Amino acid sequence: MLRTPFYKEQVALGAKMGAFADWHMALHYTQGPIEEHRAVRKGAGLFDVSHMGVVEFTGDRVLEALEFLATNDCAGSSSCRVIYSPFCAEDGGTLDDCLIYLHDPHRAWVVVNAVNREKMRLHFMEHACFFDVQVKLLEEMAILALQGPRSSDYLSTLLLKKNHWCSLGGVLVSATGYTGERGFELYGTYAQLKPWWEQFLAQGVVPCGLIARDSLRLEMGYALYGHELSPSILASESVSAWAVKCKKSDFLGKKSLSMPARRWPIALQGPRGPIARQGAEILHEKGAPLGVVTSGGYSPSLDCIIALGQVSQPVALGSTVAVIVRGVSCPMIVVTLPFKK
Amino acid sequence: MKYTKSHEWVSLQGEKAVIGITNHAQRELGEVVYVDLPKVGQQLQAGEVAAVLESTKAAADVYAPVAGQVVAVNEKLVQDSGLVNRAAQEEGWLFILQPADVQQIQALLTEEEYCGLCGQ
Numbered sequence: 440m441l442r443t444p445f446y447k448e449q450v451a452l453g454a455k456m457g458a459f460a461d462w463h464m465a466l467h468y469t470q471g472p473i474e475e476h477r478a479v480r481k482g483a484g485l486f487d488v489s490h491m492g493v494v495e496f497t498g499d500r501v502l503e504a505l506e507f508l509a510t511n512d513c514a515g516s517s518s519c520r521v522i523y524s525p526f527c528a529e530d531g532g533t534l535d536d537c538l539i540y541l542h543d544p545h546r547a548w549v550v551v552n553a554v555n556r557e558k559m560r561l562h563f564m565e566h567a568c569f570f571d572v573q574v575k576l577l578e579e580m581a582i583l584a585l586q587g588p589r590s591s592d593y594l595s596t597l598l599l600k601k602n603h604w605c606s607l608g609g610v611l612v613s614a615t616g617y618t619g620e621r622g623f624e625l626y627g628t629y630a631q632l633k634p635w636w637e638q639f640l641a642q643g644v645v646p647c648g649l650i651a652r653d654s655l656r657l658e659m660g661y662a663l664y665g666h667e668l669s670p671s672i673l674a675s676e677s678v679s680a681w682a683v684k685c686k687k688s689d690f691l692g693k694k695s696l697s698m699p700a701r702r703w704p705i706a707l708q709g710p711r712g713p714i715a716r717q718g719a720e721i722l723h724e725k726g727a728p729l730g731v732v733t734s735g736g737y738s739p740s741l742d743c744i745i746a747l748g749q750v751s752q753p754v755a756l757g758s759t760v761a762v763i764v765r766g767v768s769c770p771m772i773v774v775t776l777p778f779k780k
Numbered sequence: 781m782k783y784t785k786s787h788e789w790v791s792l793q794g795e796k797a798v799i800g801i802t803n804h805a806q807r808e809l810g811e812v813v814y815v816d817l818p819k820v821g822q823q824l825q826a827g828e829v830a831a832v833l834e835s836t837k838a839a840a841d842v843y844a845p846v847a848g849q850v851v852a853v854n855e856k857l858v859q860d861s862g863l864v865n866r867a868a869q870e871e872g873w874l875f876i877l878q879p880a881d882v883q884q885i886q887a888l889l890t891e892e893e894y895c896g897l898c899g900q
Contacts, residue, residue, distance in 0.1 A: 455810075471811045471865075472836045650836050652808070711814055714834045737813035737836060743813075765816075765832065765839070 443489035444581045444629035445636060452646055460554035462490040465648040472650035476739045479618050479655055480779075483587035485639050492556035493580040493618075493626065494563055496547045498572035502527060503647035505539060505547060507690050510674055510683040517774055519603050521613050524682050525674035526559070531695030532670040535559050536662055536679055538615065540604055548626075550582075552664045566691070581629045586622030586655075593639050594623050610635070617652070619659035619777060627668035657745060658738050660706055660776030666717055666734045667704065667747055676702040678747065678776065703753050705730065705760075707746045708778060709771035711737075713764040715746045722761040722768070729760060740779045746771065781869075783894035784845045789869055790885055796851060797885060801833070801842060801864065802871040804898050810835040812864045817853040818875055823863055824848060826884065831874050833864060846884040848877035 440463045450456065451574045454465035467475060467488065496504060505513045511524035522539040535555040540548040551559040556576065561576040565598055594612070599605055601621075604613035610631050616622035625632055640646060640658045653663065662668045662679050675683045675696040705721070715735040723729055730750030738745045746762065754760065754773050761768040784792045787805035791798045806812070816832040824830050824844035831842040853875045857863055864872040879885060889897070 466837070467810070473811050473813075654836065713814065713816055713832070714839065716839070737834070 441490070443487050445487040446491065448636065449487065449646070449692055453639075454646070454648060457649070459490065459583070459649055460552075462553055464490060465646070466719055467648040467650050468646050469756050470645065470728065472648065472654065473739045475602070475645055475647040475651035478645035479587045479620055479651065480740055481588065483585060483589045483639075483644045483650065484618075485636070485644045486584040486586065486647050486652055487636075488584050488624075489581040490529075490553035492551045492553065492559070493577045493578050493582070493584055494549045494551060494560055494730060495575045496549065496563070496567065497545060497575075498567075498570065500546060500570040501547045501572055502541065503551070504567055504570035505541070506687065507570070508563065509537075509539060509551050510687075510690060510692065510696060512684045512687060513539060513541070516547070517544070519605065521602050521604055521615050523679075525668060525677075527674050527692030527696060528670065528707065529692060529695070531673040531675065531692045531698075533664075533668040533672055533677065534562060534681075536664055536668050536674075536682075538549045538613075540611070540613070548577075554665060558660060560666055561688075571643045579628050580626060581632045583625045583636060584616055584618075584622060585625070585644065586616045586618040587620050590620070590622045593642055593644055609728070617659075617661055619656040619661075619779065620655075646703075648678050654736055654739060657734055657736050657747070658740055658777065658779040660747060660778060661745070663734060667749075673702070676700050676704070678704045680704070685769055702730070702749050702751055704773050705748045705750045705754060706776045706778065707748060707760065707762065707771035708774045709744045709746075709762070709769055713767065713769055714744055715762040715764050715769065716770070719746075720763045721748050722763065724759050724761060724770075726761070729754065732762060738778060745778045763772075781891060782845075782888035783891065784843070784888055785897060786843050788842060788845050790845050790888060792882065792885055795878065795882070797846065797848065797877045797879050798873050799830070799842075799845060799875055799877060799893065800870055802894070803868045805840075806833045806865045806868040806872075809833060809840050810837045812861045814859050815857040815864065815874070817857065818850045820850055820853060824850065824877065842874060845888055846879045846881070848879040850875055851878050852876040861884070
């Protein structure tokens with residue numbers, strides 16, 4: 440099992456460790472995932488997300504290569520803007536969803552999900568040669584995410600606009616995150632980031648684990664690869680459809696992603712009760728099959744159960760559907776995203 | 781108090797058996813956000829799923845350690861599921877059974893045997 444550079448620090452803080460995609464990760468710390476979730480919504484929390492991979496592209500035609508591989512428009516990346524994009528296969532199935540950082544016209548970083556590190560490295564290498572671009576996984580990179588409405592109390596530089604990045608003493612800082620709160624992600628070596636880790640915690644930022652990370656992104660309706668996105672889910676039929684720009688000139692998967700949708704993402708909310716998790720069937724109130732839950736859980740901010748799913752026909756907002764949890768039919772209402780408004 | 785391999789505890793109080801999950805189990809489970817309790821009057825077989833605890837991580841089954849009829853459930857848990865974490869072996873009890881055969885409880889694990897299983 441792989442360990443991030445901050446493994447020892449996390450264990451020393453009392454983290455409950457668990458397995459996530461070949462990595463030994465902190466699931467939560469001593470306060471528990473619900474308190475951590477609340478800390479991020481009200482104050483500031485710190486996540487070690489060094490398990491994600493940073494793939495570096497170098498060459499003359501880096502932007503061209505990215506425009507071909509990503510479904511989203513990458514042109515905006517040239518002004519220090521971070522681009523979120525699904526990356527799809529020819530058939531439109533999603534290979535990963537990533538962040539793109541263009542350092543200059545000849546160098547870019549694509550941040551990939553931990554579970555897809557090797558898969559995406561090989562995928563990029565396969566296509567990069569057409570554009571004369573080199574691809575390398577940066578093994579020494581560590582990544583921290585400082586998230587919460589008070590995060591700028593702790594990282595005070597910064598008139599950094601949302602979704603933009605800058606360099607701060609050799610560390611790349613971007614005003615990005617996957618929690619729905621204001622926040623920053625920091626990229627550097629362990630040696631560079633360790634003083635930040637220590638300083639944030641010393642000042643009272645709450646260390647947070649993967650369970651809180653999941654409940655925070657779920658409340659926002661953000662995709663988790665392997666749930667809302669996968670090789671059998673077209674990015675154009677997912678919660679990330681907004682990042683598929685079919686008007687772009689040719690990109691990988693364009694034809695399949697441009698077809699009329701046959702499935703739709705759905706957001707469901709229900710009272711505190713049995714939790715609808717991935718795979719739970721979604722039925723019409725009257726019993727006809729509609730689709731399946733892709734993620735579900737308890738929402739600490741709303742004190743209710745929320746779920747994301749995929750359905751084979753559009754369902755009206757406000758209507759009630761039935762989600763089957765352990766054989767019992769649980770009514771849930773169709774709502775808009777984000778759950779936490 | 782007696783214990784099961786599946787991390788339930790049983791406390792015989794008069795003729796009734798109070799049942800909950802162990803402190804070890806609640807720690808492994810994580811924060812409990814919802815408790816699915818059996819119905820009062822329900823008949824349970826030994827080893828049957830009696831309750832389900834939903835945590836942030838997963839749903840965990842709680843088994844009836846012995847056969848019997850459910851005579852009470854812990855209503856406090858409906859509003860305060862966290863009680864299971866805070867006081868798993870005290871006020872966080874789950875349900876009370878009228879055992880079909882009290883002798884079956886004697887056959888369960890002692891505290892020492894249970895702790896041995898958990899490597900404590």
